[in-house]
Amino acid sequence: MLQAGEWAYSDTLKEHFMNPKNILQGENTDDFDGVGMEGNLQCGDQMMVVIKVDKEREIITDCQWKTYGCASAIASTSVLSEMVKGMTLDQAFHISPKEVAKELGGLPDHKIHCSVLGDKALRAAINNYYTRNGMADKVKQEQVKVICQCMNITDHDIEDAVLEGARTYFELQERTKLGTVCGQCKDEAEVLLEKFKHIHFGV
Amino acid sequence: MKVYFDHNATTPLHPEVKKEMIAAMEMFGNPSSMHAWGREARANVEDARRKVADFIGAHEQEIVFVGSGSEANNTVLSLFVCASSQCIPGSRMRSTIITTKIEHPCVLETSVCLGHRGVRVKYLDVDQYGKIDLDQLAGMLGDDVGLVSVMMANNEIGTLQDIAAITKMVHENGAYMHTDAVQAVGKVPVDVRDLGVDFLTISAHKIYGPKGVGALFVRKGVPYCPLIRGGHQELGRRAGTENTLGILGLGRAVEMRKLEMPEEEERMLTLKQTLKAGIEASIDDIHFNGHPTDSLASTLNVSFAGVEGESILLYLDLEGIAVSTGSACASGSLDPSHVLLATGVDAELAHGSIRFSMGRETSMKEVEYVIDVLPPIIQRIRNMSTAYIKGGLHAASR
Numbered sequence: 001m002l003q004a005g006e007w008a009y010s011d012t013l014k015e016h017f018m019n020p021k022n023i024l025q026g027e028n029t030d031d032f033d034g035v036g037m038e039g040n041l042q043c044g045d046q047m048m049v050v051i052k053v054d055k056e057r058e059i060i061t062d063c064q065w066k067t068y069g070c071a072s073a074i075a076s077t078s079v080l081s082e083m084v085k086g087m088t089l090d091q092a093f094h095i096s097p098k099e100v101a102k103e104l105g106g107l108p109d110h111k112i113h114c115s116v117l118g119d120k121a122l123r124a125a126i127n128n129y130y131t132r133n134g135m136a137d138k139v140k141q142e143q144v145k146v147i148c149q150c151m152n153i154t155d156h157d158i159e160d161a162v163l164e165g166a167r168t169y170f171e172l173q174e175r176t177k178l179g180t181v182c183g184q185c186k187d188e189a190e191v192l193l194e195k196f197k198h199i200h201f202g203v
Numbered sequence: 204m205k206v207y208f209d210h211n212a213t214t215p216l217h218p219e220v221k222k223e224m225i226a227a228m229e230m231f232g233n234p235s236s237m238h239a240w241g242r243e244a245r246a247n248v249e250d251a252r253r254k255v256a257d258f259i260g261a262h263e264q265e266i267v268f269v270g271s272g273s274e275a276n277n278t279v280l281s282l283f284v285c286a287s288s289q290c291i292p293g294s295r296m297r298s299t300i301i302t303t304k305i306e307h308p309c310v311l312e313t314s315v316c317l318g319h320r321g322v323r324v325k326y327l328d329v330d331q332y333g334k335i336d337l338d339q340l341a342g343m344l345g346d347d348v349g350l351v352s353v354m355m356a357n358n359e360i361g362t363l364q365d366i367a368a369i370t371k372m373v374h375e376n377g378a379y380m381h382t383d384a385v386q387a388v389g390k391v392p393v394d395v396r397d398l399g400v401d402f403l404t405i406s407a408h409k410i411y412g413p414k415g416v417g418a419l420f421v422r423k424g425v426p427y428c429p430l431i432r433g434g435h436q437e438l439g440r441r442a443g444t445e446n447t448l449g450i451l452g453l454g455r456a457v458e459m460r461k462l463e464m465p466e467e468e469e470r471m472l473t474l475k476q477t478l479k480a481g482i483e484a485s486i487d488d489i490h491f492n493g494h495p496t497d498s499l500a501s502t503l504n505v506s507f508a509g510v511e512g513e514s515i516l517l518y519l520d521l522e523g524i525a526v527s528t529g530s531a532c533a534s535g536s537l538d539p540s541h542v543l544l545a546t547g548v549d550a551e552l553a554h555g556s557i558r559f560s561m562g563r564e565t566s567m568k569e570v571e572y573v574i575d576v577l578p579p580i581i582q583r584i585r586n587m588s589t590a591y592i593k594g595g596l597h598a599a600s601r
Contacts, residue, residue: 007517017514018521023587037589041551044511044531044539046589068590070513070530 009071010105016075021082024050024064032064034132036124039117045069047077049121051084053129058089065121072104072111076118079103084122093126093140095119097163098200112200113163147192148178148185155192162196169193206524206569210409210562211358211386211502217411217563220455224413227451234445235436244447251454255418258457259403260394267419267440268450272385272406273309275419276352278430278441279381279402280313283350284320285428297349297378299323303335304545305362306354307383311541323347329545332494333362340369344376351380355387359529359542359558360493361502363391370399379425385409385417389460390499391468401425407449411563412456416449467563471500474561474570478503481574486581487593490552492543501561504529506543506552509591510584515557518580524573529556551590 007014029035032050039046045068052062063081067074080100084092100115101107107115123140130138144154153176161175169190173179179186197203207215216224227247232240234248248268256263269275283300285291302314304326314324325343327335335353344351351373356363370380381402384393388403389410395403403420407413419441421427427440434442482489482505492504507515512530519526529540531554538544539553548556559573585591 017517020587025586041554041590042549044550044554048589066587066589068509068588069511071517073511074514074587 008108009075012079012103012105013072013075013107016078016104017071020074020078022062022064022078024048024066032062034125034127034129036121036126036128038121038124039069041068045073045114045117047073047117047121049077049081049118049125051122051125051129053089055133060084060087060089060092063122065118067118069114069117070111072107073114073117075104076100076107076115077121080115080118080122089126089129093123095122109201110165113160116160116163147189148176149182151177151179151181153178153185158189158192159196159200162193163200166193167197204523204569204572206572208559208561208565208569208573209525209527210565211361211558211560212527213408213414214411214562215564216413216452217456217459219459220412220452223455224448224452227448230447230451232447234447244445247451247454248445248447251450254454254458255405258393258461259388259405259420260396261420262423264438265395265420265423267421267437268445268453269417269419269441270415270443270446272383272404272409272417273307274430275404275406275417276307276309276381276383277313278419279404280310280317280350280352281430282426282428284317284322286349286426290428291426297347299325299345299347300350300352301325301327301340301343301348301378302352303327303329303354305329305333305357305359305542306352307358307385310352310354310383327353329362331547332497333357333360333492333542333546334494334497335364335369337365337368337372340372344372344378346377348373348376348378351378352383353381354383354385355393356384356390356499357493357542358386359540360504360546361386361499361560362494363387363497363499366398366400374399386499386502389457389464390501392464395420395422405453407453407456410456410460413449413452416446416453418453463563468500471561471565474565474567475500475503477567478559478561478570478573481570482577485574485578488591490548492546492548492556499560501565503559504543504556505559506548506556507581508552508555509588510555510581511588512555512557514584515555515580518584519557519576522576522580524576527558527560529558530554 029050033053034051037048048066050064051060054061063084065077065081067077097115097119127139146154157176161172166172166175232244234245252263252266256266318324355366366382373380379401382400383404385406388405401422405418407416429440431442488508490506512528516528529543531539543553
């Protein structure tokens, strides 16, 4: 008979969950140069990332965080905070959720969105730094394209839905209500569905 | 220390059940066979049937052995469609089913499926404690209603419904009554004649019996159509060669419950009160879910503000404590417990809920261990949470 199996999570993830690194102590973020927050409590996860920046070299010298969420959300932010230290703002801005997941030794499919959230919070913190330091021109707006005009669903919403488990057009509709009014966006949405399935899950 | 506080999920085999099942391992005959091997198996299946019937005050012929509580619930709901068609000659066509918003998914998802097949399904609300409103039921009942299905004890919050009163109303309106009593049987007294129900669901593994076996009480004379067809077993009510060992285990399990249940209730209530008081004394910003008195003595459901349930569950797991959570993260969906949402708890609090469910072997020492280990874990998670504000618990409001 087999003994109790391992967690659904990798050893690295488990280690970051048991001993999270760089937790922001207290509520005060005044000492930091950039603050970013993403997610919402109703959905069960929210992350705040704060950074200190070497202004001469535009290098992240410290990164701390707070997370409300499950084990993979906690571990994702923890590992991300380790990864970005020493990176330039530009490098850090371009970290992908896939790299975070890889650093954690992989994430179960339905937990991928946890790594997406940490990533988004980090980019928000970097943009916040630019805004505060008179470099508003450097703020990188994420390119968002509205796909479903009726329900105001963007390509990012479609990506999120895929990360949260949608694999078919029907499941995509169930999650986003996309294409439930006039239905004109169906073809474009299906192309994006396939694209994000391929990017995130290789299928 | 290893502490199992997840008895509503499943229970360990009672040593007596285990003993009897091991002794019966050699029994392999098919109860339908006429030879000695078959007769041995038949004798044991019928013995178990007598025990189950005796335990809930039913007649032997009213007990149908099935593969699980879920199967029993699926059977009852699905036969409604048959009662509306030609499977059951002479039955009246009624188009509506009433159930509640806090049923087990095996009832809720079957109801959705029936909806696709033309059945109208109405869902009863519950109050902040998880109780249905009899006035709302009265308003929903009418000539069109054929079946009402209300669970006796809720698996997540333990709230008990007044099944006898509900059944009376349902019968006065000419409908049939089903109760999913999977979490109630073996924990509170259940007598089908007192309750008056037409159908009642039992599962073995929730009461120290084996997995993969359950029983459905079907009152004599009510319309019936099998879910699994094609065999004469169980008087044609459930095809498939009987799970003889499992059935024997279920028989022994209810026999042991009959012996142990009466003296257990008070002890269980003391354990629950101690656990509740211990948590209340050492952790701020919490909300207890479920009814304060009309509830299973073994179930305590608590929401912790500003923390997410899966992380509590896993930190407790690292300390050797097993619990379950109403958080979405643990289940793979994004929606937290439908039961808690139905009681008006907001989604954030529902994500931070933990169910402690105790059992016959739970000791005061174990309860004290949980009270010791839990507060620093909650403190630790709150310390890294964006969502925790001391004193900021928004009261669960509808």
